[in-house]
Amino acid sequence: MENKYVVAFAENLRQLLGEMTVSEFARRVNIPQQTISRYLLCQREITLGNLIRIADYFDEDIDFLIGRKN
Secondary structure (H helix, E strand, O other): OOOHHHHHHHHHHHHHHOOOOHHHHHHHHOOOHHHHHHHHOOOOOOOHHHHHHHHHHHOOOHHHHOOOOO
16 A cells, blocks of 8 residues: 555654654544554555644644645
């Protein structure tokens, strides 16, 4: 399932997380930890609802998160 947007999202999310743990982030955005881990490992495509939730949390543009905009 490794399309360019899944890979870009994983890379951008990894950068945005910085020192924050996956479990801490999962709690903050109310998304299961396993789901976040699968996003980071490019094993799952993100749902629109979760993409919006993560974009809002980091105050980032969705196009940036999925690699359509720098």
